[in-house]
Amino acid sequence: MPPKIKHLLGIQDLSVEQIRLILETAESFREISTRPIKKVPTLRGKTIINLFFEASTRTRTSFEIAAKRLSADAINISASTSSVVKGETLHDTAQNLQAMAPDVIVIRHSCSGTPHQLARICSAAVVNAGDGAHEHPTQALLDGFTILDHKETLQGLKVAIVGDIAHSRVARSDCLLLGKMGAHVTVCGPPTLIPPHFDKTLRLVGQTNASVAQQSLRVTYDMNEALEDADVVMMLRIQLERQSEAFFPSIREYFRLYGLSAERMKAAKPDAIIMHPGPINRGVEIASDVADGPYSVILDQVTSGVAVRMAVLFLLTGGKDESD
């Protein structure tokens, strides 16, 4: 049994064994969502606070459903309806929440490192539901879980991640997770949307963990090269709200060079699957017929999300830490 996970702040801190344990636990939780009565009493009496400083439908709903199916009490706070608008700092908000003794705080914030700060203030377990352009660990876990539904193993799998890498916390968490699990990742996008030395810095981050050191991560600006023989094609959302900053000349040009069309998919393996963390922009990074096509597992990802988040909440709250 790997050491107990205290907080889930990023894939960076997880060992291969811990990732396996989360994915195996999620596998057992999957069945609960197919029952006529979708509820088990496991986390009865536990309080889970969803603290969302950024817009979200999927992640917040997914965490809330996961908590409720385990019988925990879930409370949602979004920045627009909280005391943040009255000028309260994050530190004070955190201390006030802590005073009400929650067991888990799930946080999304536009600033990288916010969950880490929260973990230092609060004694509750902290789950990072996306911090700035840093990490989004549960998304990476559910991506791994979804891939394993369709492929035997992550080891040696060829994965292409295409789109806005620079602003994507999903890309970072996915690269770390897939790298740790032995997949070969190729990231692809326009040079303006891939940070310089992306592969080297991410490898450096991984160096604290020996298993990541040998991870294979490649960068290319040519989509055909990225898709060649790929088992998994992961498309990322082009953040249209940033289009004013002129990262690329036009949406039409972007789609022509980096959009996923049925024609483009022919370069990938015949049984390749298509993923997207959502929300999708049809006709920008992915053609409608591809998004709704037979190889698309985009909605399976959403279903997996509930099982994975149930596993995370369960593993964070149950059992005592041996070192306590």
Place this chain on the structure above:
Amino acid sequence: MTATEMERALNRLAHEIVERHRGTKNLALIGIRRRGVPLAERLAKTILDFEKVRIPVGYLDINLYRDDLSTVSMQPVIQSTEIHFPIANISIVLVDDVLYTGRTVRAAMDALLDYGRPKTIQLCVLIDRGHRELPIEANYIGKFVQTTDNEIIEVKLTEIDQQEGVMLVEKLE
């Protein structure tokens, strides 16, 4: 208890279950993970041999329903529950290796009721070692063993442990 004694006990239990139900109609076995699972499979096979009817067998993981989740030192590994038949209005026999405090059976009944409302739930165990903490009794018992609190009953099954037998061992302090 040797392998032969275990086989004899399981044969008797299979016959008792069928006799008490007057046949195999609307009867299903559900093994409690882990060692209840192979035991339930064996009972079903024995029943198939003498009644020529294959009765449904399900597997139940009770860890999500335990009452000590926040106090146990190590988190239990959750395994899947597999019940691929409707349980409403049928007679369920829960199967486990050892009946001790009764808390596992309490959790199993709660877990089962989340799947529907069976007509009856009965309990079949290979070993009853006493020391109940809840008002729960087994309907079918392979063997009653008088034990003290610092003893452990170890049931070994070929399917899981690559050996067969039941042993009474002293707990190591």
